[in-house]
Every structure is written in C-alpha cells, then in structure tokens.
Amino acid sequence: MKVLICCESEIILQVTGMALEAAGHQVALEREPHALLPHVQGAAALLVDAGRARQAPALLRDRGFAGRSLLVGEGAQEELTRAAAELTLDGAVASPATDDFAQRFTAAVGARRRVLIVDDSEIVARLLQEELEAKGFEIHYAPDAEKATSIILKRQTRPDLILLDVNMPKVDGGQFCRFVKKNERFRSIKVLFCSGEDKEKVQRLVAECGADGFLSKGELLGKWIAENAG
Incomplete structure (x- = not known):
C-alpha cells in the first residue's frame, strides 16, 4: 500500500x-x-x-x-x-x-466505507442499499436534501460517497451537489449522480456541478429485473 x-x-x-x-x-x-x-x-x-x-x-x-x-x-x-x-x-x-x-x-x-443514498424513490434506494451492503458498505439513506444535509454535517455519519438523485422536490440533485462541492468541510466526499435522465444530460450536469460521475437508474433496475425474473 x-x-x-x-x-x-x-x-x-x-x-x-x-x-x-x-x-x-x-x-x-x-x-x-x-x-x-x-x-x-x-x-x-x-x-x-x-x-x-x-x-x-x-x-x-x-x-x-x-x-x-x-x-x-x-x-x-x-x-x-x-x-x-x-x-x-x-x-x-x-x-x-x-x-x-x-x-x-x-x-x-480498511474500515467500512460509508455511502449516503439521496433519493425520493424508496424502491431505488432499497435496491442500491441491498447491493452495496452485500459488498460491505455502511449505508445511510435520505429522501431529500434537507435530511441529507443533517447526515453529512455530523462527522460520525459523514459519508465517503453520495449517490444522488437528480430530480427531487424542493432542492434538486444539482443544487445539492453544488452545495457539497463548494463546502470545504465536505471536500473528501465523492458525489455520483444516480439518475434515469438521458446520459448526455446527466454528463453535462456532472461537469456543471463538479460531481465525480454518474450511474444509470435504467441499467440498475434492468440488472435487478434480469437477476430476479422467473
């Protein structure tokens, strides 16, 4: 190492x-x-x-x-x-x-990495949580930016990575990502958008907001259906 x-x-x-x-x-x-x-x-x-x-x-x-x-x-x-x-x-x-x-x-x-899922869809959040917990991650969940903020403000629950939905009520994913990336206190947190939006649109948002990348909800749900069908 x-x-x-x-x-x-x-x-x-x-x-x-x-x-x-x-x-x-x-x-x-x-x-x-x-x-x-x-x-x-x-x-x-x-x-x-x-x-x-x-x-x-x-x-x-x-x-x-x-x-x-x-x-x-x-x-x-x-x-x-x-x-x-x-x-x-x-x-x-x-x-x-x-x-x-x-x-x-x-x-x-080697202490367990902490991931915060921010998504107003509990179904998507649950699928992500199951997959990540199986790989050894510690998972926290927030249905909106307000709850997510309360989690990242506390050092004992501050995540290493945020999986962030784009379309959310009140404060959307782009606004929350900018808040995280502009705050010195949260410099070490990586942010990945997790969205069902068009890939080119999300890629532009990644560049505009300073995110670290993105995941496709469509691919995630498709994988889950394929693994659990029949």
Missing part, C-alpha cells in the same frame, strides 16, 4: 515511516505537505500529526488524493479518535512505536 506521511514532529514522522516500511508498505514522508504533491497518485492513505492535520489533507485532496486521512500520534487511542473527528479526518492510529502499529493502521484504512 502506498502511504503518505506528513508530520510536524520529526520523531513521529520517522518512527511512523519505519514501522510501515517494515510492514512492506511504500512510504513517502515529508514534514511539509507541498513536498508530498509528487507522490499523491495511487496513495491509499495519509497519516498526519496534529501539527499538519489542518493543512495537509486539504492541500493533497486539491491535487487528487482520494485515500483515507488518519491522525497519528502518542497518547490514548480514544483521545486521538476524538481529535480526528474534530479535525474532520477519517480516523486515528495511536502509538506508532508499538509492535502492533502496522496492524492497527491496516484496520483503520
């Missing part, structure tokens, strides 16, 4: 790097976030200490980093986890000098 490490503390930087290299990971470590920019492609995780936790994740995500951002440091795991939540990171791994650090790091990176 390719891992980026950015720590203000030279001791934590070196100890963390040695522990992960010894476990077979490919490591790039720097004290300054901008020095890691050439290593962003293909990186699955970023480890930062408290001194770099606000600057490094935002800078690297701007340049294409899409992995999990974890807080690393000494102290109790519970304290580090609380601090990571306050910093809107994906998790924390304490005590890099201990023998089991590499195993705990792997577990933190």
